[in-house]
Amino acid sequence: MWKPGTIHHSFQEDAFSCGVFVMQMAKQVVEHFPNIPESINIIPSKEEMCHIRKNVAKTILQASVSRDEYCSVCGQKDTKDQTEELCTWVQCELCQRWFHVQCLEINLPPKEEPWICGLCL
Ligand SMILES: [Zn+2]
Ligand SMILES: [Zn+2]
Incomplete structure (x- = not known):
């Protein structure tokens, strides 16, 4: 049975990192499965966004042909x-x-x- 809930989370500070945020949130939800994380804390700094982007790119490249x-x-x-x-x-x-x-x-x-x-x- 599905029921709606709220996960508290940190907020994006710029206008272009929504993709980074969405992917990190999805990742944390999947990692907690079958539980639901109580909160998601993504550090919204420019440096951290840049760091996460590089890691995402690296993961995709490693999985690519x-x-x-x-x-x-x-x-x-x-x-x-x-x-x-x-x-x-x-x-x-x-x-x-x-x-x-x-x-x-x-x-x-x-x-x-x-x-x-x-x-x-
Ligand atoms: Zn090149
Ligand atoms: Zn190589």
Whole structure:
């Protein structure tokens, strides 16, 4: 038998993190199943929203099929950066995913050294 209830929760502070909030709430409800959480506390700070977004992206990427022709960070093929240079690609030794070096915000690893992506580390 269904009955309505209220879960107390923290509130979103910006105008664009509703997706983050909804996903975190759904996650906590599922994690408590078959019980219902009494309250849901999501820290609404900019830093925490950014942190959660990165974790969601990481989870989705880890569950995704690697596609040779797409960058695993931005999902784009070859793009030009701000200086109109073609992007440089690097491939993870373990998962074989490809990444734009520019999207990783790292220095290009030396060619002779195997490089391992953040998802595999
Ligand atoms: Zn990219
Ligand atoms: Zn990898």
